[in-house]
Amino acid sequence: MLYVERLRRRMRVLFGGVWVAESEDVLLLFEPARYPVAYFPESDISAHVLERTEKITQHPDLGSTSWYTVRVGEQHVAARGAWQHTKLPAHATELQGRLAFAWRAMDAFYEEDERILGHAADPYHRIDIRQSSRHLVVRYNDRVVADTRHPLGLYESGFAPRWYVPRDDIHESSLTAVKLQTFCPYKGLCSYYSIGDARQAAWSYTDAYPEVRRIANLVSFEPDIVSVFLDDVQLHLEPGQTVVPHGPDRNLDVAELERAPGGGPEMIAGG
The missing domain is CATH 2.170.150.40 (Domain of unknown function (DUF427))
Structure with missing residues (x-):
């Protein structure tokens, strides 16, 4: 089943030492056999960090997908670090005007002041x-x-x-x-x-x-x-016991797993 649901928590994205996105209006997209993906309203993304590329792909259920480079200054550049579905079918209009960030390309994702590792957390996972x-x-x-x-x-x-x-x-x-x-x-x-x-x-x-x-x-x-x-x-491994990674940050070292303290960098001016 393909569906979206409101996260109902503040989520922030850290890249290049600044918050490039911060929103209390995040939607989670659930796709079959994939991890949940967080989509941010364009209005909650910092100005001037997204550069649209010529890369366009086709999602089997969501249509054309445009890709963006995420840039913070000259030193921090993530090619294809974000994407947006630009020709959404009628059943997916909730994602209109929203973008997702590639999990591995960003420095970190937070819910409130706590870092979320691996991929967006599934509220139904038990x-x-x-x-x-x-x-x-x-x-x-x-x-x-x-x-x-x-x-x-x-x-x-x-x-x-x-x-x-x-x-x-x-x-x-x-x-x-x-x-x-x-x-x-x-x-x-x-x-x-x-x-x-x-x-x-x-x-x-x-x-x-x-x-x-x-x-x-x-x-x-x-x-x-x-x-x-x-x-x-x-015992034997049952079929259907794997998921397709959609940008999870696998192979993290111990230092990466340390929970960052509260607070942190500011949003870029104009964000």
């Missing part, structure tokens, strides 16, 4: 965590990697359950840390492990956000890479 006594066993080839009767089930909107295992129930020597890190706006920074020659077969939120602190430093295993059995039934 995570429930439940303690279980079910028997979970993880095998790779003929080796038992994990064996627990104390897994935690993580139930996330739109996704199949993920099972997290305490470190005490894992043969730690089986896990080899890899350099890859990704970021989830709801759980935090995620680290990955290989098991033998099975790359990225497991992951852990070693310092999970307070809202999901119960899974902090526990490990979950990818059932399509290693064999995961729950009460002797082998």
Whole structure:
């Protein structure tokens, strides 16, 4: 389903040390299999930061899309840093006169004075965590990697359950840390492990956000890479369990994840 909904929170966009957009009238666009995208009224975007380019693309549902360079002075330039749907069909007129900023191209997005990482937050996204006594066993080839009767089930909107295992129930020597890190706006920074020659077969939120602190430093295993059995039934990754990134800032380092303090730069004059 393609739909928009009012965010009902002040959102600001930081680029080049200044707020290039600030609005209490942001709309979130929800598209199938994509992260939500924030659209700002033209009137709430700073003057002189947008330069229209010759680039025009076609959105399958929203028509022609014009692209903009975002510029702050001579040092801070984001080519194709923003876009606007210019020939909207009748079912999408709510987006008339609004622009979206490419998440990775900007320095940061804020709701009030708190930085929002990864992508615009989905107000309908929910995570429930439940303690279980079910028997979970993880095998790779003929080796038992994990064996627990104390897994935690993580139930996330739109996704199949993920099972997290305490470190005490894992043969730690089986896990080899890899350099890859990704970021989830709801759980935090995620680290990955290989098991033998099975790359990225497991992951852990070693310092999970307070809202999901119960899974902090526990490990979950990818059932399509290693064999995961729950009460002797082998699990498999269900179809439709991926989303198409639409500009999320993946592979953030630890410094990028630090929450900035309140306050901050001013809007550009004329914004």
